[in-house]
Amino acid sequence: MTRHVMIVGCGRLGATAATALLDRGDRVTILDTDAENFRRLRPRVRLSMYVGDGTSHEVLRRTGIESVGAFIAATGRDTTNALAAQSARTTFGIEHVVCRINDPTRSEMYERLGLTTVNPNQLLIELVLNAMEQL
Amino acid sequence: MYVIVVGAGKIGFYLTRELLAASHEVALIERDAYVSATAAEEFGSILITSDGTEPTVLGEAGAERCDILISTTGQDATNLTACQVAKYSFNVAKTMAVVTDPDHVPLFRALGVDVTISTTELILSHVEEELTGGPFVHVLPLRGAASGIVSMRVPSGSPVVGQPVSRIKLPQGTLLTAVIHKSGELKPAVNDPELAADDAIVAITPPEKEDELWHALTGEARR
Numbered sequence: 001m002t003r004h005v006m007i008v009g010c011g012r013l014g015a016t017a018a019t020a021l022l023d024r025g026d027r028v029t030i031l032d033t034d035a036e037n038f039r040r041l042r043p044r045v046r047l048s049m050y051v052g053d054g055t056s057h058e059v060l061r062r063t064g065i066e067s068v069g070a071f072i073a074a075t076g077r078d079t080t081n082a083l084a085a086q087s088a089r090t091t092f093g094i095e096h097v098v099c100r101i102n103d104p105t106r107s108e109m110y111e112r113l114g115l116t117t118v119n120p121n122q123l124l125i126e127l128v129l130n131a132m133e134q135l
Numbered sequence: 136m137y138v139i140v141v142g143a144g145k146i147g148f149y150l151t152r153e154l155l156a157a158s159h160e161v162a163l164i165e166r167d168a169y170v171s172a173t174a175a176e177e178f179g180s181i182l183i184t185s186d187g188t189e190p191t192v193l194g195e196a197g198a199e200r201c202d203i204l205i206s207t208t209g210q211d212a213t214n215l216t217a218c219q220v221a222k223y224s225f226n227v228a229k230t231m232a233v234v235t236d237p238d239h240v241p242l243f244r245a246l247g248v249d250v251t252i253s254t255t256e257l258i259l260s261h262v263e264e265e266l267t268g269g270p271f272v273h274v275l276p277l278r279g280a281a282s283g284i285v286s287m288r289v290p291s292g293s294p295v296v297g298q299p300v301s302r303i304k305l306p307q308g309t310l311l312t313a314v315i316h317k318s319g320e321l322k323p324a325v326n327d328p329e330l331a332a333d334d335a336i337v338a339i340t341p342p343e344k345e346d347e348l349w350h351a352l353t354g355e356a357r358r
Contacts, residue, residue: 055212057238079188079212082219083239091242105190106216109224113246 002026006068006094008054008084009075013100013120015040017072022047029063032075055083057091070096078102085115139164139201139227141187141217142208143174146233150207151178162196188216190224198225205231211239218248240276251276274337282308282341287352291332294354299327306347309340 003026007014010032018028018041027046031054032038038049052059054073065071071088073081078101085099098116101107107117136159140147143165151163155178163178164187165171171184185192187206198204204221206214211234218230231250234240243251260273274284289295295303300311314322315335322328330336340348349357 056236057242077212079210079216083212083215086215086246087239087242090245103189105224106188106220109190109220113219113223 003070004029004068005070005072006060006063006065006088007031007072007074009073009081009100010037010040010049011074011076012040014072014074017074018047029068031059031063055080055087057087060084060087060092065092065094068094070094071098073097073099075100076102078106082106082110082115089115136160136202137197137200138162139187139193139196139198139204139221141204141206141214142233143170143182144207144209147205147207148174148177150205151181155181162201164192164196188213188220190220193217193220193225198227201225201227203227203229203231207233209233209235211235211243215239215243215246215248218243219246222247277339282339284337284339285345285348286335286337287349289330289332289334289336290353292354293330293332293352295330295352296332297329299329300324301327303330304351305338306340306344306351309338309344309348311336311338313337 005021005026005028007018007028007030010030014030018030021028022044029048031050031052033053035051041047050063052063065088071094073085075081081099081101085097088094089097098118099110101110101117101119102121104119104122107119110117138154138159138161140151140161140163143163147163151161154161162181162183163174164183164185165174166186168184171182175182183196198221204218204227206217208214214232218232221227222230229249231252232243232248234243234251234253235255237253237255240251240253272286274286276283300314305311311324313324314328314330316322317333336352338348346357
């Protein structure tokens with residue numbers, strides 16, 4: 001089943017997620033405030049790239065948020081991600097929203113508020129701890 | 136009251152000064168070292184140079200016993216996060232955020248920000264008043280209610296000039312609270328003052344009744 005996913009932030013996480021989703025056959029719309037960051041992606045048929053602020057409702061609307069089925073907030077800033085993700089969920093009613101939160105003390109709060117958060121640092125720490133137990 | 140102010144820019148700086156003058160206890164949090172150094176000259180030890188969106192920082196600032204947190208930075212995302220952390224991690228009773236993008240106002244309300252201050256909307260309503268000599272000035276949206284406090288001036292040709300307040304046919308759900316004479320004298324509506332041209336009225340009204348209120352006070356359709 002082809003999904004349409006919107007990603008805010010074309011850093012390493014956003015770009016890698018976009019590539020993985022495209023490889024699975026999904027459609028991807030990706031936003032970043034800096035066009036330079038799109039160098040991480042090569043042009044693909046089902047990929048749309050826009051320069052714009054993913055916390056602006058006007059930008060989200062113009063780039064087609066109303067037709068996506070899932071939303072990923074993947075910039076390097078927790079506050080930006082939290083605003084973008086909560087806009088997607090509350091203002092635009094997107095059902096599947098994932099939000100990158102680096103600060104573990106905040107991600108716990110967002111989880112309580114019903115946001116699905118991903119903490120790359122936490123994941124890495126768990127992997128390192130697991131690896132150490134194998135030693 | 137104990138107030139935490141996030142952001143020591145123009146708004147945060149002068150707000151803190153006013154709050155201190157009114158004998159409130161204040162902590163001011165500013166992330167930028169340069170901005171913070173300027174504010175430190177004025178405020179000394181109540182200034183914390185750190186990120187006011189981080190729970191550890193708010194915890195150290197005493198967020199548990201804080202009565203109100205006001206986030207005044209120029210970044211909507213920062214202001215939302217500071218308010219949400221205060222409300223949902225420290226149970227701060229009241230949170231206020233400055234909102235730059237007017238589109239964010241309803242979202243912030245839905246996400247737990249008790250009071251939003253939209254600088255754009257405030258300035259715009261004053262511009263409208265200056266330019267057209269009279270539509271509504273939206274003084275304050277009321278928290279949790281579908282109504283707001285508005286103000287407008289009674290034009291000289293209005294049919295209500297010379298009439299007591301009680302004779303005005305107000306729209307349903309609208310409360311006229313006071314009349315301010317152009318001399319500055321405040322006349323409570325309960326005293327049923329007579330309206331004069333150029334009096335300003337202060338009313339509480341739902342947004343959808345604004346056109347009707349305008350019509351009642353001017354005799355004309357709102358442009």
